[in-house]
Amino acid sequence: MKISNRMDLIPFSGIRKIFEEVTRREGAGEKIIHLEIGRPDFDTPAHIKEAAKKALDEGKVHYSSNYGIPELRQAIAEKLKQENDLSFDPAEIIVNCGTTESISMTMMALLSPGDEVLVPDPCWVTYFYAARMAGAIPISVPQREENNFNPRIEDYRSRITPRTRMIIINTPNNPTGAVCQVSVLEELAKLAREKDLFVLSDEIYERIIYDGERHKSIGSFPGMKKRTITVNGFSKIYSMTGWRIGYAAADKELISAMIRIHQYTTSCATTFAQWGGVTALRGPQGEAERMVREFDRRRNLVYEALKEMPGIHVIKPKGAFYIFPNIKNFGKTSEEMAQYLLEEAQIAVVPGTTLGECSSDFIRISYANSYENLKMAMEKMRAALEKLIHR
Numbered sequence: 001m002k003i004s005n006r007m008d009l010i011p012f013s014g015i016r017k018i019f020e021e022v023t024r025r026e027g028a029g030e031k032i033i034h035l036e037i038g039r040p041d042f043d044t045p046a047h048i049k050e051a052a053k054k055a056l057d058e059g060k061v062h063y064s065s066n067y068g069i070p071e072l073r074q075a076i077a078e079k080l081k082q083e084n085d086l087s088f089d090p091a092e093i094i095v096n097c098g099t100t101e102s103i104s105m106t107m108m109a110l111l112s113p114g115d116e117v118l119v120p121d122p123c124w125v126t127y128f129y130a131a132r133m134a135g136a137i138p139i140s141v142p143q144r145e146e147n148n149f150n151p152r153i154e155d156y157r158s159r160i161t162p163r164t165r166m167i168i169i170n171t172p173n174n175p176t177g178a179v180c181q182v183s184v185l186e187e188l189a190k191l192a193r194e195k196d197l198f199v200l201s202d203e204i205y206e207r208i209i210y211d212g213e214r215h216k217s218i219g220s221f222p223g224m225k226k227r228t229i230t231v232n233g234f235s236k237i238y239s240m241t242g243w244r245i246g247y248a249a250a251d252k253e254l255i256s257a258m259i260r261i262h263q264y265t266t267s268c269a270t271t272f273a274q275w276g277g278v279t280a281l282r283g284p285q286g287e288a289e290r291m292v293r294e295f296d297r298r299r300n301l302v303y304e305a306l307k308e309m310p311g312i313h314v315i316k317p318k319g320a321f322y323i324f325p326n327i328k329n330f331g332k333t334s335e336e337m338a339q340y341l342l343e344e345a346q347i348a349v350v351p352g353t354t355l356g357e358c359s360s361d362f363i364r365i366s367y368a369n370s371y372e373n374l375k376m377a378m379e380k381m382r383a384a385l386e387k388l389i390h391r
Helices: 005-009 014-027 046-057 070-084 099-110 126-133 153-157 182-195 252-263 271-282 286-307 334-345 371-389
Strands: 093-096 116-121 137-142 164-170 198-202 228-233 246-249 363-366
Touching (some): 014 334, 046 271, 070 246, 099 198, 099 228, 099 246, 116 126, 126 137
Parallel strands (some): 116 137
Antiparallel strands (some): 093 246, 228 246
């Protein structure tokens, strides 16, 4: 017996590999500070949990429509209109099991074997491997440190071929924290219309944004609705990572293809969790706003600490909860540096090579941990790096 050939192109997630190793070490008694996982450390706001409990008590435990419960799709449509200037009928929205499913579902539905997908690099690597599972070919588009990790339109244009079918956009970006400038989004929208390309816009971090920056949905530009798939969810801004609730919004023609993938994979998102999603969107937003203020405080702590560390070069992120320091001055690969910090400082970070082809000089640090743990981690990291310099 032999497993599918496609699995030769699908490695185990580098981020999850680190997470599993850290979990094993913790089980053996080690104390490690988690800076590797993109998971808010806050609890889900109480009013959202109460809504899910109420749904359970009311027996809302059965299958929903494949598209999701009508109340949640209506709430999402209202949110997209009010906050993103995107006009969608609830019938153009699919509620699913998180942004990960949205991305895989979109690529399986819209891409054919041999199609090429322009992927920002560095990036959340699900884009690469979801494309490969669909039989498509991911093409790296560098997001350059010298440009503060902002996309450059010439880097996209120069990589378009007759086989290019889709552009992926992630703003704010994981792992760099960059927020795409509106002028660049306009140029990318123009390029997509000119070359007749789909655009998959991952906006999961849209509300985690700092320094007066503003998020703009590329689907709101003229002529973009019919070709843009906007994906988002509840995991990050409401600290609902384990709830597995997300959504995709697109033109009806695209949704009619995507829903068929959803039907034969997960069927529907967890029904009582969907009722929690309704309350998340329609209920008070104070807890979500408090989380963002705390992320901002942590961002400033980590940035200022890294900036003062010898040998480190770092760009201050404008969104999400990641920072992406350059460690090339230490003469170690990003994997070697991540292992060194784990062994020497008991800090878990993500090596840049797990996040794309253009990231070998970087490590990703998530500041979705407590202020006190981050302060301790930065002190440990400084001490560990100073040992390297003085060897």
